[in-house]
Amino acid sequence: MERYFNALDEPWLPVRLADGRVAELGLLEVFARSGEIVALADTAPPNLVAHYRLLLAITHRALAVQGPWGTRERARWYREGLPQEAIRNYLEHWRERFWLFHPHYPFMQVPALAHAEETRDKRKPWTQIALASSSGNTPVVFDHALDSDPEAIGPAQALSTLLGFLQFTPGGLVKVLRDADKAGALVNTAALIPVGPTLAQTLCLDLHPASREGDEPDLPSWEREPPSIAALRGEPVLASGPNDRYTRLSRAVLLCREAEGGIRWLHFAAGLALGEDPNAPDPMASFREGSMGPVRLTFGDGRALWRDLPALLPASGGASRAAAVMQYAVSLHAEMNPFDAPHQPLLVAGLASDQAKLLRWRMEQLVLPGGLLLELQKTQLLREAVAAAEALFADLKRLATGLLAETLPDPSSKDTRGRARSLVESGPLAATYFAEAERCLAPLLTALDEGRLEQAHSEWTNVCRQAARRSWDNLLASLGQSPRAVRADARYWPRFCALLNRQAPRPESVAADKEAVS
Numbered sequence: 183m184e185r186y187f188n189a190l191d192e193p194w195l196p197v198r199l200a201d202g203r204v205a206e207l208g209l210l211e212v213f214a215r216s217g218e219i220v221a222l223a224d225t226a227p228p229n230l231v232a233h234y235r236l237l238l239a240i241t242h243r244a245l246a247v248q249g250p251w252g253t254r255e256r257a258r259w260y261r262e263g264l265p266q267e268a269i270r271n272y273l274e275h276w277r278e279r280f281w282l283f284h285p286h287y288p289f290m291q292v293p294a295l296a297h298a299e300e301t302r303d304k305r306k307p308w309t310q311i312a313l314a315s316s317s318g319n320t321p322v323v324f325d326h327a328l329d330s331d332p333e334a335i336g337p338a339q340a341l342s343t344l345l346g347f348l349q350f351t352p353g354g355l356v357k358v359l360r361d362a363d364k365a366g367a368l369v370n371t372a373a374l375i376p377v378g379p380t381l382a383q384t385l386c387l388d389l390h391p392a393s394r395e396g397d398e399p400d401l402p403s404w405e406r407e408p409p410s411i412a413a414l415r416g417e418p419v420l421a422s423g424p425n426d427r428y429t430r431l432s433r434a435v436l437l438c439r440e441a442e443g444g445i446r447w448l449h450f451a452a453g454l455a456l457g458e459d460p461n462a463p464d465p466m467a468s469f470r471e472g473s474m475g476p477v478r479l480t481f482g483d484g485r486a487l488w489r490d491l492p493a494l495l496p497a498s499g500g501a502s503r504a505a506a507v508m509q510y511a512v513s514l515h516a517e518m519n520p521f522d523a524p525h526q527p528l529l530v531a532g533l534a535s536d537q538a539k540l541l542r543w544r545m546e547q548l549v550l551p552g553g554l555l556l557e558l559q560k561t562q563l564l565r566e567a568v569a570a571a572e573a574l575f576a577d578l579k580r581l582a583t584g585l586l587a588e589t590l591p592d593p594s595s596k597d598t599r600g601r602a603r604s605l606v607e608s609g610p611l612a613a614t615y616f617a618e619a620e621r622c623l624a625p626l627l628t629a630l631d632e633g634r635l636e637q638a639h640s641e642w643t644n645v646c647r648q649a650a651r652r653s654w655d656n657l658l659a660s661l662g663q664s665p666r667a668v669r670a671d672a673r674y675w676p677r678f679c680a681l682l683n684r685q686a687p688r689p690e691s692v693a694a695d696k697e698a699v700s
Contacts, residue, residue, distance in 0.1 A: 183284060190208055196224045200219075206338060209280070220380060222381065224346075228347070229343065236345060237381075238389060241269065242392075244269040246393065250395075290404070290435075293436060304358075306447065308340060312343050313543075351365060352365050352366075352539075354538035366432040366433075367456055371480055376510075390507075399422065400422045403429040404429070413454065416454075465506040466506075469502060486616045487546050488620055489616065522552060525549050528548045529545070560635075564630055578654070579612075584674060643686050
């Protein structure tokens with residue numbers, strides 16, 4: 183375990199430069215060029231989010247030596263650039279802890295695994311920490327790697343992969359040191375990251391507040407002593423703060439270096455289990471309203487992201503709650519220009535899993551007008567618009583279930599209704615409706631931002647009406663022209679028209695009603 187591959191100097195972190203080129207840089211150069219780097223560029227969503235969290239932890243700790251700071255200082259750094267000297271001095275001070283291979287302090291790893299009785303003679307393929315690869319009994323789809331003969335990877339890929347794994351690993355069986363282990367900090371989470379024109383500005387937008395005097399030190403993993411085997415066996419521990427969450431060793435890993443420098447094997451065990459405090463959720467996690475209370479925003483069901491806009495907006499209402507990083511970004515915009523905030527791009531990325539089985543990962547971007555961030559009235563109107571679209575679809579789905587049941591034998595049977603409901607849920611009804619509505623989402627945001635509130639409401643109501651019509655027409659076309667289908671159409675058409683007139687009336691109908699009242 184000689185010193186090899188220091189993350190401060192060796193190129194490993196993919197970044198996108200202003201001219202469009204993608205390059206790999208070491209941490210020192212990433213911060214030195216943070217004003218000309220547009221964004222981080224890893225194509226795997228878990229790795230990308232973990233890279234941002236690593237840089238935020240470094241930035242926070244580097245600034246901590248300068249004393250407390252607030253939104254005013256963040257605004258200055260946003261305009262003028264990060265304090266380079268403080269960050270460089272911090273990284274150089276902890277240089278010894280950033281070696282990927284080190285006899286005592288391997289970066290983001292647990293050296294005790296090399297000597298522990300339970301792990302010293304056991305090795306697993308490096309794909310154990312690759313969320314995109316198959317290992318163990320994971321079903322093979324595109325990856326046909328063999329656990330008994332893994333292909334070697336370089337240190338740069340191993341480091342990127344390890345960071346993403348530690349943040350997004352699902353909970354479940356481990357069978358080394360403990361029977362089961364807790365999940366990573368971002369399991370089943372669509373992590374939210376407000377992004378700026380440059381990497382430096384992104385870090386300013388997402389930077390968590392300075393620690394208050396008297397608080398427990400919020401240290402990242404490299405500032406702590408490597409965990410002992412006894413600590414790995416211990417009970418879950420609450421995070422001391424974002425720096426701890428962003429760098430928690432949720433699994434114990436120790437990479438094994440081959441003679442030629444590549445990595446094929448590693449030691450693996452249960453990690454420092456993360457306890458969850460419902461009053462202190464992850465700063466990048468948003469929550470939408472569920473039937474039993476707040477539900478963490480994830481990509482689990484393939485749901486269109488814009489449907490959860492209320493959970494991404496500041497000062498979310500009801501059980502919805504925006505991620506803390508969104509509040510950090512809004513406070514920075516309010517400090518810089520409280521009357522005319524710029525459009526704010528949002529990166530939402532994550533991985534969905536079902537227990538230990540990984541289902542999908544996604545990465546999406548939204549751009550919110552500044553007015554929706556700083557003016558609560560406009561924010562509330564957007565929430566109401568999204569809620570109206572959801573309410574119309576919920577009733578449309580119930581009608582569609584009844585319509586489909588009428589075309590099946592024994593339509594009054596509970597089993598028939600259940601089968602019809604299943605067919606509707608697996609069919610194109612939702613995709614058609616929400617895709618049609620999404621086409622007009624940008625005009626809605628623009629109209630709200632510009633203060634054309636009544637026009638925005640009228641146009642969105644018409645969009646929802648058209649989306650419902652398109653979905654219903656497609657459903658009827660799929661039923662064909664059998665006698666049962668024709669009878670079902672005749673029976674449910676008046677109900678469908680009544681639904682539209684009640685929840686998405688034509689603009690002329692609304693105007694006529696107002697004129698009659700006046």
